Amino acid sequence: MNLNNRGWNFFGAFICYQLIITALYFQYVDGLEPCPLCIFQRVMVVALGAILLINAIHNPNIHSWANRVYQILALLPTIGGTIIAGRHVYLQHLPADEVPACGAPLETLMDVLPFTQVIQTVLSGDGECAKVSWNFLGLSMPEWMLVIFIIAALVIGFRLFRSFQKPKPY
Numbered sequence: 001m002n003l004n005n006r007g008w009n010f011f012g013a014f015i016c017y018q019l020i021i022t023a024l025y026f027q028y029v030d031g032l033e034p035c036p037l038c039i040f041q042r043v044m045v046v047a048l049g050a051i052l053l054i055n056a057i058h059n060p061n062i063h064s065w066a067n068r069v070y071q072i073l074a075l076l077p078t079i080g081g082t083i084i085a086g087r088h089v090y091l092q093h094l095p096a097d098e099v100p101a102c103g104a105p106l107e108t109l110m111d112v113l114p115f116t117q118v119i120q121t122v123l124s125g126d127g128e129c130a131k132v133s134w135n136f137l138g139l140s141m142p143e144w145m146l147v148i149f150i151i152a153a154l155v156i157g158f159r160l161f162r163s164f165q166k167p168k169p170y
Contacts, residue, residue: 005059005062006056006059008159009052009053009055009056009059010052010053010056012048012049012052012152012155013049013050013052013053013056015049016045016046016048016049016052017049019045019148020042020045020046020049023038023042023045026141032133035088037084037085037087037088037091037142038088038141038142040084041081041084041085041088041142041145044077044078044080044081044084044149045077045081047076047077048074048077048078048081048152051070051073051074051077052074054070055067055070055074058070062162062163062167063163063164063165063166063167064163067163068160068163068164071156071159071160071163072160074152074156075153075156075157075160078149078152078153078156079153081145081149081152082146082149082150082153085142085143085145085146085149086146088142088145088146089140089142089143089146092140092142092143
């Protein structure tokens with residue numbers, strides 16, 4: 001199976017696009033306001049989609065250094081997204097008495113704190129991130145995103161591994 005061609009990159013970018021459209025649907029149509037960790041997960045999905053789209057447009061040779069750079073760049077948001085979604089799932093599974101208190105909205109944090117402190121504050125999570133407001137097949141949105149990020153990391157890791165293999169003679 002060839003997971004390094006243009007079609008797979010366009011397909012991955014399309015999945016990222018669909019994830020963002022779905023998130024916006026839940027926000028603006030169903031009225032589910034995203035918590036700060038949800039917003040950071042969206043940023044990771046957009047970054048991954050942009051890298052996959054650029055890779056699809058450029059379409060470097062499977063065994064080229066450019067393809068390897070794209071695969072490594074694509075691994076960064078998948079790993080970041082896995083960490084953020086994992087933290088989100090962790091907060092959702094805390095006992096009620098251990099859930100951190102709700103903090104200031106993200107917009108307020110961005111106005112008041114330096115960017116690095118905003119990142120640190122958001123990643124520590126708060127009570128807003130611990131609420132489960134949607135389930136599908138027994139999994140919450142952060143749990144689904146954790147599964148999606150792990151699958152993406154495995155596929156991209158496999159593609160990176162394949163880029164280092166010698167090409168087969170025809």
